[in-house]
Every structure is written in structure tokens, then in C-alpha cells.
Amino acid sequence: MRAEEAGRYGESLFRPEETGEAGRIDLGALAYDEVSAARLAALGAGPGWQCLDVGAGTGTVARWLLESAGVTGVLAVDRDTRSLDAGRTPGLSTLTADITAPDFDPGRFQLVHARFVLMHLRSWRRMIAKLAALVAPGGVLVLSDAVDLTTAGAPATPYTTVMRAMWQGLRESIGTDISWVPDYPYLLREEGLDRVAAEIHVPPLVPGSPLSRFWADTWDRARGAMLATGRVDEGQIERARRALSSDECAGLSPGMLTVWGWRTEEAGRDQHL
Numbered sequence: 001m002r003a004e005e006a007g008r009y010g011e012s013l014f015r016p017e018e019t020g021e022a023g024r025i026d027l028g029a030l031a032y033d034e035v036s037a038a039r040l041a042a043l044g045a046g047p048g049w050q051c052l053d054v055g056a057g058t059g060t061v062a063r064w065l066l067e068s069a070g071v072t073g074v075l076a077v078d079r080d081t082r083s084l085d086a087g088r089t090p091g092l093s094t095l096t097a098d099i100t101a102p103d104f105d106p107g108r109f110q111l112v113h114a115r116f117v118l119m120h121l122r123s124w125r126r127m128i129a130k131l132a133a134l135v136a137p138g139g140v141l142v143l144s145d146a147v148d149l150t151t152a153g154a155p156a157t158p159y160t161t162v163m164r165a166m167w168q169g170l171r172e173s174i175g176t177d178i179s180w181v182p183d184y185p186y187l188l189r190e191e192g193l194d195r196v197a198a199e200i201h202v203p204p205l206v207p208g209s210p211l212s213r214f215w216a217d218t219w220d221r222a223r224g225a226m227l228a229t230g231r232v233d234e235g236q237i238e239r240a241r242r243a244l245s246s247d248e249c250a251g252l253s254p255g256m257l258t259v260w261g262w263r264t265e266e267a268g269r270d271q272h273l
Contacts, residue, residue: 030210054119108136162240169225184259191223193261202255
């Protein structure tokens with residue numbers, strides 16, 4: 001299947017209604033939520049803030065903002081909000097929406113947050129501008145996406161071979177592209193945001209950890225796309241899965257680059273001139 005036929009957010013591979021998909025998302029959250037929460041706390045998320053969480057998944061970040069940071073309200077947006085609507089947290093509003101739609105304009109927020117979303121969108125450049133425009137004067141845009149340190153220069157192991165096939169398969173089937181992610185700081189500056197900064201977190205690949213299980217589940221979901229690249233066969237995928245559950249892996253997981261930038265009060269006033 002060509003990328004342009006893949007549907008919203010790669011639904012041809014990662015269908016939200018498919019058994020186990022919410023669990024796969026939660027495994028990723030277990031690997032990255034602590035880092036995301038620490039950054040949002042350091043940026044001052046707290047009482048009085050109205051927040052937008054784009055591509056909210058199962059709502060772990062949205063609920064942290066309400067229950068731990070104490071923000072006033074969170075609008076959590078996703079293509080499928082069934083996991084978000086279950087056990088609703090006070091202050092949490094949900095919106096089932098396609099964020100790439102021209103009429104997507106939910107208002108202005110002190111925090112606009114999106115994690116592992118834009119890398120899957122072919123319209124990522126336009127979406128950065130769109131999300132930046134949703135930040136209220138004095139507010140902050142926080143974006144996180146994957147960066148892969150498993151480059152062509154890394155030793156060829158079952159894990160690195162399968163990881164490279166995964167990125168190629170995702171790019172060719174649903175349009176996922178992480179090649180531009182290191183440019184995030186410059187892109188936010190282009191949108192007029194101030195005090196732009198970035199950081200990278202690379203969690204360890206520990207046997208049996210949520211992260212290792214997340215990648216194994218992701219490979220299972222993307223197996224057809226990976227095989228279609230011709231770079232791996234079933235045996236190689238299985239060897240890589242076994243390596244993830246043992247000390248044989250000894251590789252770097254793809255990391256998460258997080259970048260943030262502030263909308264100045266002056267920029268906010270300029271928008272209304």
C-alpha cells in the first residue's frame with residue numbers, strides 16, 4: 001500500500017480498535033511519560049493553564065497534567081477517543097478529530113503538546129505552523145518525536161537490521177519520516193517562537209522492559225511492511241525479537257527529541273494588529 005493510501009495517522013497498520021493497540025501505546029507511555037512529565041513540570045505547567053494534548057493516545061500525559069501538575073483543563077484530541085473517555089478525569093475534555101483537517105481550530109492554549117504525532121504526518125511542516133498558531137500569548141508549544149541513533153554506521157545485528165527495515169517499511173507504507181526531526185528547533189524559530197530549546201532522551205533497552213515490549217509489539221504490527229522492504233525475512237525478525245528479551249541486544253533504542261518554544265506577549269499582540 002502506498003503512503004498516500006494509508007489513511008489517517010497510519011491506520012492501515014496501527015488501528016486504534018485492534019486488540020492490543022491500546023496496550024502497545026501504554027507500553028510506549030511507560031517508557032517516555034516520566035521524561036515528558038519532568039519537562040512539562042520544568043516549563044511551569046500548573047494551575048490556571050488550559051492545555052491541548054494532540055494525539056493524546058490513552059491519555060496518560062493529559063491525566064498527569066490534571067492530577068499531578070494541577071492544570072485547570074486539558075482538551076485531549078485523538079483520532080479515536082474511546083480510551084480517553086473511559087474513566088473520565090475531572091477537567092479532561094476529549095475531541096475526536098483529524099488534526100490535519102482545514103477546520104481544526106480548537107482555540108488558544110497556554111500549552112500545546114504533541115508527542116510521536118507529526119513524524120507520521122506527510123503534512124508535518126504545515127502542522128507545525130498550525131500548532132504554533134494555537135499557542136496563546138505567553139504560552140508554550142512542546143513537540144516530541146523520534147530520533148534514530150541506529151544509523152548505517154552501527155554494527156549489523158539482528159536488532160539494528162530489523163529496526164532499519166521498520167523505519168523503511170513505515171515510510172513506504174504510511175509515510176512516517178523522522179529524517180527532519182532534528183530540525184525541530186529551527187522550525188519553531190521560523191514560527192516566531194522564542195526561548196526555543198531541545199533535549200534528547202534515549203531510554204535503555206532492558207530485557208522485558210516496557211520499551212523492549214513496545215518495539216516487539218510494533219514490529220508485529222508492522223511485520224508486513226517490513227517484509228515488503230526486502231531487507232528482512234521472518235527469521236531475522238524473530239531473531240531480533242528474541243534479542244530484545246535477552247542481553248544479546250546491546251543496542252540503542254530510537255530516542256525522543258523534545259523541543260519547546262514560547263509565544264511572546266508581543267507576538268500575540270502583533271497577530272491582532
